[in-house]
Amino acid sequence: MAVAGSLVLGYVGAVVLLAVVSGTAAADRFSLAGILLGAIPAWLAAYHVPLGLPGGQLGVLPLLPTALLMALVAGTSLGAATQLRLRRPGQAWPVVAAMAGAHAVVGCVLSLVTSGGPVRTPPAVAFFGCAAVAGAAATLGIARRCGLARAVRGWLDPVTARGIRAGVLAITALLGVGAAALAVGLTISWPTTSALFGAAGAGVGGAFGMWLLCLGYLPNAVVAATSFVVGSGMSVGQVSVGPVEFTGGPLPSVPLFAALPEQSSWWLPLVLVLPGAVGVLVGWACRLVAARPAARVRAVLVAGLTAAVGCLVLAALAGGALANGPFDPVRVPAGLFAVLTLGWIALPGAVVAWFAAPPAPVARPANAAATATADTVATELDGAETASVDSAPDPAADPAPAPGGDPVADADADVVGAEADDTEADSAEAGGAEAGGAEAGGAEAGGAEAEGAGAGGAGTDGVGTGVAVPDQAVETAGAGEDSGETRGPAGDGLGQPGTGPDAAGRSDRP
Structure with missing residues (x-):
């Protein structure tokens, strides 16, 4: 459909x-x-x-x-x-x-x-x-x-892609320059232009037909004017017009041809500044393509080739044969147009792109807040580790009591034994006292064991703080075993209290 x-x-x-x-x-x-x-x-x-x-x-x-x-x-x-x-x-x-x-x-x-x-x-x-x-x-x-x-x-790689975009920009700019040159030419020669419209025929129909003809061929005229600005010029039959070459002669009675100069002049070569300015514009547009100058120049060359190919196609479409008449052919030299376009884009554009380096990136300051936070966390971790190590008990400074029972309880037992030799009543009384002392000693031993459990929990904080008991405690326990002391197993390193004298601590009795 x-x-x-x-x-x-x-x-x-x-x-x-x-x-x-x-x-x-x-x-x-x-x-x-x-x-x-x-x-x-x-x-x-x-x-x-x-x-x-x-x-x-x-x-x-x-x-x-x-x-x-x-x-x-x-x-x-x-x-x-x-x-x-x-x-x-x-x-x-x-x-x-x-x-x-x-x-x-x-x-x-x-x-x-x-x-x-x-x-x-x-x-x-x-x-x-x-x-x-x-x-x-x-x-x-x-x-x-x-x-x-x-x-x-x-x-495509990024440099080539940017170069093609710059080439499209170059074609657009060149056509804009050509359109401006055509408008200036028609304005300067407006008396001739209006006279040609009047000579098109009697009545409104003739002028309208000529206006439609000029409107249809307006893009062709823009392409021809662009070729004139670049330097390749154009030709209509035996007439050849360009900034540096001029051959006069009769032209068709079409108002668009009134924009062409009637004779050569010293100022015509000055229009060659315009395509050079377009080349500078392309080089400036390619200065941010890459950091390396060679890559920027390559982008300019790609832009020049793109613009040259576009101008070649437009020139081939804008001209052609004109029925073997006196104005045949109407020609825009496509090959010369493309070569000159490449030169005007590549040469000044490459110079500008080489020396107009992209601005250096501004060094961004370090994030002070993030740095201070990291330092604070590290300091707190170091302080926690130091406090954990300092809070661990020193077995060398607080040795466990020697095995064999409580010395005070032993003294009470000796006194009771001496009194038993005198009388049986005194022995029975002493036996009752000894039993009471043993009961008291068991209670005191239970309190000492609870105190040792608290100390063992503080000394083996493997889970809460991640700090183990120093190796000195292990060495001290080994020394106690070598001296014949009987010890129970120490704490298991997971925050659980041990069952031996090292874990129970010492009971200070008067």
């Missing part, structure tokens, strides 16, 4: 344009059949297909209808891709092939229809010409949606 829409709209546009021109002409005798047949060559001319006339070939065709037709095909292709929800690059080719194939077939058929008329077109030329224009327009229309542009950028 999108393919048919682009074909129908393009042909209808050609019919409407031809009807308007015929209706405003002085001789208003025309027929619908004549307009429909006459719109076929106009439709083919919009695809930039050369037209064969009885006197020769018409190859210099207006670029504005071609641009409008490409915009139409691109828009319909984008609409089709959006409706079909196409997103991947592989899904773009069916749309492009359908557009190119349909336009090629229709162009070939229309060329066969007009083969017997005064305006003829070879079917093969119509087939490939329509296919090329429609395919290029469809590709441009869906390049972004289907990811074609992203895929191309993925194949």
Whole structure:
């Protein structure tokens, strides 16, 4: 549906344009059949297909209808891709092939229809010409949606991609300079321009037809003016006009040619400053591409090549044959135009890109708050470790009591034994006292054991603080075993109290 829409709209546009021109002409005798047949060559001319006339070939065709037709095909292709929800690059080719194939077939058929008329077109030329224009327009229309542009950028390194962007900028700037030069030329020679419009014919129809002709060829004139500014100039038949070369002669009575200088002048070479300024602009735009000067220069060279290729294509499309007449051919020297464009972009742009280094990155200050926080945490950890080590008990300074019981209890037992020799009553009394003393000693021993458990928990804080009991405690325990002392197992290093004398601590009795 999108393919048919682009074909129908393009042909209808050609019919409407031809009807308007015929209706405003002085001789208003025309027929619908004549307009429909006459719109076929106009439709083919919009695809930039050369037209064969009885006197020769018409190859210099207006670029504005071609641009409008490409915009139409691109828009319909984008609409089709959006409706079909196409997103991947592989899904773009069916749309492009359908557009190119349909336009090629229709162009070939229309060329066969007009083969017997005064305006003829070879079917093969119509087939490939329509296919090329429609395919290029469809590709441009869906390049972004289907990811074609992203895929191309993925194949290129960043420097080359930036260089291509700078090349597009260069083409735009050069065309802008050419358009400005054309406007200045038409303004300076406005009396000649208005006189040519008046000589186009009697009435409004003649002036309107000439205005449409100038509007259609306006992009061609901009390309020719750009070639003049760059230095390659242009030629119309035997007339050649350029900043450093000038050959005068008669020109067609078209108002656009009034912008050309009538004679050579000393100030014409001054326009060469303009493409040099564009080269400086490109070099300045490429100064941030990379840190290395060689990479920046490479980006400028890529930009120059891109601009040169673009100017080559535009120059080839802007000129052509003019039916073997006195003004044949209208030529924009494409090769010289491309070479000079490359030189004007590459030379000054490379110098600017080499010396205009990117600004040095400003050193960002260290995060003082983060540094202070890290120092505070480290200090607190060191303090906690030191406090844990200091709080651990020193077994050497607080030795465990010798085995063998409590000395006070032993003394009480001796006294009771001595009294038992005297009388049995005293022995029984002493035995009762000894039993009471043993009970008291057991209670005191239980308190001492609880006190030792608290000390052992503080000395083996392996879980709470991550600090183990110093090796000195282990060595002291080993020394006690060598001296014949009987000890129980020490703490298990996990915060649990031991069961031996080392863990129980010492009971200080008076």
